[in-house]
Amino acid sequence: MNFRLGTLTLAMGVGLLFSASAMAEEGTFSTTSLTPDTAVKLAQAALKSCQDQGYQVAVAVLDRGGNVQVLIRDRFAGPHTPDTSIAKAWTAISFRSATTALAASTQSGQPQSGARDIPGVLMLGGGVMIEADGSVIGGVGVSGAPAGELDEVCAQAGIDAIAGDLM
Numbered sequence: 377m378n379f380r381l382g383t384l385t386l387a388m389g390v391g392l393l394f395s396a397s398a399m400a401e402e403g404t405f406s407t408t409s410l411t412p413d414t415a416v417k418l419a420q421a422a423l424k425s426c427q428d429q430g431y432q433v434a435v436a437v438l439d440r441g442g443n444v445q446v447l448i449r450d451r452f453a454g455p456h457t458p459d460t461s462i463a464k465a466w467t468a469i470s471f472r473s474a475t476t477a478l479a480a481s482t483q484s485g486q487p488q489s490g491a492r493d494i495p496g497v498l499m500l501g502g503g504v505m506i507e508a509d510g511s512v513i514g515g516v517g518v519s520g521a522p523a524g525e526l527d528e529v530c531a532q533a534g535i536d537a538i539a540g541d542l543m
Contacts, residue, residue: 407440408513410506414541415445415514418506422518422534423448426527433520433530436461437506440513442469450520457519464503464517464527466496472512476501476528502527506535508542 410418415437426433427450434449434457449458464475471478471491479499482488492499501524506514516534518527 408508408511408543409439410437410445410514410538412445414538417541418516418534418538419446419448420534421537422516422530423450425533426450426518426521426530429521429526429530431521431526431530433518433527434458434461435530435534436465436517437534438462438465438469438515438517440469440511442466442515445514453520460498460500460519461502461517463496463498464500464519465515466503466517467498468503468505468517469512469515470497472505474501474505474528475499475503475517476525479524500524500527502531504528504531504535506542513542 419435419437422435423433432450432452434447434453436444436458437446439445444462447458447462467475467478475498478491479501482491482499491497502519502521503515503517505512506516516531518531521527521530
Protein backbone atom coordinates (compact mmCIF):
# COMPACT_ATOMS: atom_id res chain seq x y z
CA MET A 377 0.00 0.00 0.00
CA ASN A 378 2.84 2.42 0.77
CA PHE A 379 4.45 1.58 -2.57
CA ARG A 380 1.17 2.34 -4.30
CA LEU A 381 0.74 5.63 -2.43
CA GLY A 382 4.34 6.59 -3.20
CA THR A 383 3.82 5.83 -6.90
CA LEU A 384 0.65 7.92 -6.93
CA THR A 385 2.45 10.82 -5.22
CA LEU A 386 5.33 10.56 -7.69
CA ALA A 387 2.92 10.52 -10.63
CA MET A 388 1.10 13.58 -9.31
CA GLY A 389 4.40 15.39 -8.77
CA VAL A 390 5.55 14.65 -12.32
CA GLY A 391 2.17 15.79 -13.63
CA LEU A 392 2.43 19.05 -11.74
CA LEU A 393 5.98 19.55 -12.99
CA PHE A 394 4.87 19.20 -16.61
CA SER A 395 1.86 21.46 -15.98
CA ALA A 396 4.09 24.11 -14.39
CA SER A 397 6.52 24.04 -17.30
CA ALA A 398 3.65 24.30 -19.78
CA MET A 399 2.28 27.30 -17.88
CA ALA A 400 5.73 28.93 -17.77
CA GLU A 401 5.79 28.87 -21.54
CA GLU A 402 2.55 30.84 -21.53
CA GLY A 403 3.65 33.58 -19.17
CA THR A 404 2.80 36.31 -21.66
CA PHE A 405 0.30 36.85 -24.42
CA SER A 406 -0.22 39.20 -27.33
CA THR A 407 -3.29 41.23 -28.18
CA THR A 408 -4.50 43.14 -31.19
CA SER A 409 -5.35 46.83 -30.88
CA LEU A 410 -6.68 49.47 -33.20
CA THR A 411 -4.14 51.98 -34.39
CA PRO A 412 -4.98 55.57 -33.50
CA ASP A 413 -5.68 56.33 -37.17
CA THR A 414 -8.10 53.41 -37.44
CA ALA A 415 -9.87 54.39 -34.21
CA VAL A 416 -10.28 57.96 -35.52
CA LYS A 417 -11.59 56.64 -38.85
CA LEU A 418 -14.18 54.53 -36.99
CA ALA A 419 -15.30 57.44 -34.81
CA GLN A 420 -15.59 59.80 -37.76
CA ALA A 421 -17.63 57.29 -39.78
CA ALA A 422 -20.00 56.68 -36.86
CA LEU A 423 -20.39 60.43 -36.33
CA LYS A 424 -21.07 61.02 -40.04
CA SER A 425 -23.65 58.24 -40.10
CA CYS A 426 -25.56 59.95 -37.30
CA GLN A 427 -25.12 63.41 -38.83
CA ASP A 428 -26.53 62.13 -42.12
CA GLN A 429 -29.65 61.10 -40.21
CA GLY A 430 -29.87 64.46 -38.42
CA TYR A 431 -28.59 63.30 -35.02
CA GLN A 432 -26.10 65.19 -32.86
CA VAL A 433 -24.06 62.59 -30.97
CA ALA A 434 -20.85 61.77 -29.18
CA VAL A 435 -18.79 58.76 -30.23
CA ALA A 436 -16.26 56.94 -28.05
CA VAL A 437 -13.84 54.26 -29.22
CA LEU A 438 -12.24 52.20 -26.44
CA ASP A 439 -9.50 49.60 -26.55
CA ARG A 440 -10.08 46.08 -25.23
CA GLY A 441 -9.11 47.17 -21.72
CA GLY A 442 -11.75 49.91 -21.65
CA ASN A 443 -9.34 52.81 -22.20
CA VAL A 444 -10.56 55.68 -24.37
CA GLN A 445 -8.73 55.92 -27.68
CA VAL A 446 -11.00 58.49 -29.35
CA LEU A 447 -13.84 60.67 -28.13
CA ILE A 448 -15.61 63.02 -30.50
CA ARG A 449 -18.72 65.10 -29.78
CA ASP A 450 -20.81 66.91 -32.33
CA ARG A 451 -21.28 70.58 -31.51
CA PHE A 452 -24.93 70.36 -30.41
CA ALA A 453 -24.82 66.95 -28.73
CA GLY A 454 -26.00 67.02 -25.14
CA PRO A 455 -23.48 67.46 -22.34
CA HIS A 456 -24.20 63.92 -21.09
CA THR A 457 -23.30 62.25 -24.40
CA PRO A 458 -19.50 61.93 -23.98
CA ASP A 459 -19.79 60.06 -20.66
CA THR A 460 -22.72 58.01 -21.94
CA SER A 461 -20.92 56.95 -25.11
CA ILE A 462 -17.90 55.83 -23.06
CA ALA A 463 -20.13 53.84 -20.68
CA LYS A 464 -21.92 52.14 -23.58
CA ALA A 465 -18.65 51.09 -25.22
CA TRP A 466 -17.24 49.90 -21.87
CA THR A 467 -20.38 47.85 -21.21
CA ALA A 468 -20.24 46.21 -24.66
CA ILE A 469 -16.60 45.24 -24.08
CA SER A 470 -17.20 44.00 -20.55
CA PHE A 471 -20.19 41.84 -21.41
CA ARG A 472 -19.02 40.97 -24.93
CA SER A 473 -22.38 41.91 -26.33
CA ALA A 474 -24.08 44.83 -28.04
CA THR A 475 -25.83 46.95 -25.44
CA THR A 476 -29.16 46.87 -27.27
CA ALA A 477 -29.37 43.13 -26.55
CA LEU A 478 -28.16 43.70 -22.99
CA ALA A 479 -30.81 46.39 -22.41
CA ALA A 480 -33.51 43.85 -23.22
CA SER A 481 -32.06 40.92 -21.30
CA THR A 482 -31.42 42.91 -18.10
CA GLN A 483 -34.86 44.45 -17.67
CA SER A 484 -36.42 44.32 -14.21
CA GLY A 485 -37.60 40.82 -13.39
CA GLN A 486 -35.16 39.13 -15.79
CA PRO A 487 -32.52 36.74 -14.41
CA GLN A 488 -29.73 39.09 -15.55
CA SER A 489 -31.28 42.28 -14.12
CA GLY A 490 -28.66 42.49 -11.37
CA ALA A 491 -26.03 43.35 -13.97
CA ARG A 492 -27.50 46.85 -14.05
CA ASP A 493 -26.19 47.40 -10.51
CA ILE A 494 -22.52 46.95 -11.48
CA PRO A 495 -20.70 50.32 -11.28
CA GLY A 496 -19.95 51.80 -14.70
CA VAL A 497 -22.43 49.60 -16.57
CA LEU A 498 -24.97 51.30 -18.83
CA MET A 499 -27.61 49.06 -20.33
CA LEU A 500 -28.75 51.38 -23.12
CA GLY A 501 -28.45 50.63 -26.83
CA GLY A 502 -25.56 52.15 -28.72
CA GLY A 503 -22.53 50.16 -27.52
CA VAL A 504 -20.98 47.60 -29.87
CA MET A 505 -17.90 45.37 -29.61
CA ILE A 506 -15.13 45.69 -32.17
CA GLU A 507 -13.88 42.24 -33.16
CA ALA A 508 -10.97 40.98 -35.25
CA ASP A 509 -10.09 37.34 -35.85
CA GLY A 510 -12.72 36.22 -33.36
CA SER A 511 -11.38 38.36 -30.50
CA VAL A 512 -12.79 41.50 -28.94
CA ILE A 513 -10.28 44.29 -29.59
CA GLY A 514 -12.38 47.20 -28.38
CA GLY A 515 -15.75 48.82 -28.37
CA VAL A 516 -17.56 51.81 -29.78
CA GLY A 517 -20.33 53.72 -28.06
CA VAL A 518 -22.63 56.32 -29.54
CA SER A 519 -24.97 58.57 -27.57
CA GLY A 520 -27.38 61.28 -28.63
CA ALA A 521 -29.74 59.81 -31.23
CA PRO A 522 -33.42 59.63 -30.22
CA ALA A 523 -33.14 55.90 -29.36
CA GLY A 524 -30.41 53.44 -28.44
CA GLU A 525 -31.16 51.34 -31.51
CA LEU A 526 -30.37 54.38 -33.68
CA ASP A 527 -27.13 54.97 -31.78
CA GLU A 528 -26.23 51.35 -32.48
CA VAL A 529 -26.83 51.77 -36.22
CA CYS A 530 -24.28 54.61 -36.23
CA ALA A 531 -21.81 52.59 -34.14
CA GLN A 532 -22.09 49.69 -36.58
CA ALA A 533 -21.56 52.08 -39.52
CA GLY A 534 -18.26 53.08 -37.90
CA ILE A 535 -17.20 49.45 -37.54
CA ASP A 536 -18.23 48.73 -41.13
CA ALA A 537 -16.03 51.62 -42.29
CA ILE A 538 -12.92 49.95 -40.85
CA ALA A 539 -13.80 46.32 -41.55
CA GLY A 540 -11.22 46.14 -44.34
CA ASP A 541 -8.52 47.45 -41.99
CA LEU A 542 -9.02 44.72 -39.39
CA MET A 543 -6.92 41.57 -39.58
